[in-house]
Amino acid sequence: MASEHDEGRDGEATAVPDSPEAKAADQAPDPKTAAAIAAAEAAGPQNGESVRVDSWIWAVRLIKTRSLGATACRGGHVRVNGERVKPAHSLRVGDEVRLRHEGRERVVVVKRLIRKRVGAPVAAQCYIDNSPPPPPREAVAPAGIRDRGAGRPTKRDRRELERLRGLEGMGRPEGH
Numbered sequence: 001m002a003s004e005h006d007e008g009r010d011g012e013a014t015a016v017p018d019s020p021e022a023k024a025a026d027q028a029p030d031p032k033t034a035a036a037i038a039a040a041e042a043a044g045p046q047n048g049e050s051v052r053v054d055s056w057i058w059a060v061r062l063i064k065t066r067s068l069g070a071t072a073c074r075g076g077h078v079r080v081n082g083e084r085v086k087p088a089h090s091l092r093v094g095d096e097v098r099l100r101h102e103g104r105e106r107v108v109v110v111k112r113l114i115r116k117r118v119g120a121p122v123a124a125q126c127y128i129d130n131s132p133p134p135p136p137r138e139a140v141a142p143a144g145i146r147d148r149g150a151g152r153p154t155k156r157d158r159r160e161l162e163r164l165r166g167l168e169g170m171g172r173p174e175g176h
Contacts, residue, residue, distance in 0.1 A: 033121045033122060033125070036118060036119055036121070036122040037122050037125055050090035050091060050092065050113070051090070051091050051113045051114070051115055052087060052088050052089065052090065052091070053069075053073060053078060053080060053085055053087065053088075053089045053090075053091050053097065054066055054069035054070040054072075054073050054078075054087035054088075055069070055115060056091050056097075056110070056113065056114070056115075057069045057072075057078065057097065057099060058117060059114045059115060059116060059117050059118065059123070059126075060108075060114065060118075060123040060126045060127055061117070061118075061120060061123045062099055062101070062106055062108070063099070063101060069087065070087040072099065072100075072101060073085055073086055073087040073089070074086070074087065077099060077100040077101065078097065078098070078099050078100075079097070079098040079099075080095050080096070080097055080098075081095055081096055082096075082098075091110055091113060092110070092113075093110050093111065093112070093113060094109065094110060095109070095110045096108070096109050096110075096130075097109075097110065097127075104131075104134055104135075105131065105132065106129070106131045107129075107130040107131045107132075108127040108128065108129050108130065108131070109127060109128040109130060110126070110127055111125070111126055111127055111128055112125065112126040112127075113126075114126055
């Protein structure tokens with residue numbers, strides 16, 4: 001008769017797949033990730049303190065540099081709970097951050113506040129990603145890539161590339 005814990009091959013008790021112990025074991029990060037999370041939280045804000053939105057989106061690797069984060073905020077590409085924000089806006093746990101960057105919209109919910117930039121596995125633990133999936137690579141394929149070593153394009157090749165890119169007539173003034 002099977003109980004909540006069955007004996008495994010080596011006589012060890014194994015958790016039943018639907019038990020709370022099994023779910024905790026599946027979600028437990030590896031020791032390196034756990035140590036990095038602890039270090040990030042130690043360097044993070046204390047109770048009552050907050051984190052700037054430009055600093056947080058840089059720390060969780062949504063943007064490559066903090067200055068790009070500040071520029072995105074100033075340009076209106078960052079929204080917190082539906083409102084455009086300045087770079088110094090304070091974030092709280094549970095805020096929804098929408099970021100338009102590189103032709104894609106990222107929608108994340110803040111789980112943890114951190115100030116220092118961390119590795120990708122740790123950064124993923126700091127937010128819940130509700131972003132729409134990225135477009136397929138075929139849809140983003142650049143038009144008019146020449147083969148390596150094909151040499152300089154001829155005038156005809158250049159005009160075909162311009163036509164593909166939708167730049168017809170941009171290089172020549174009207175009437176000539």
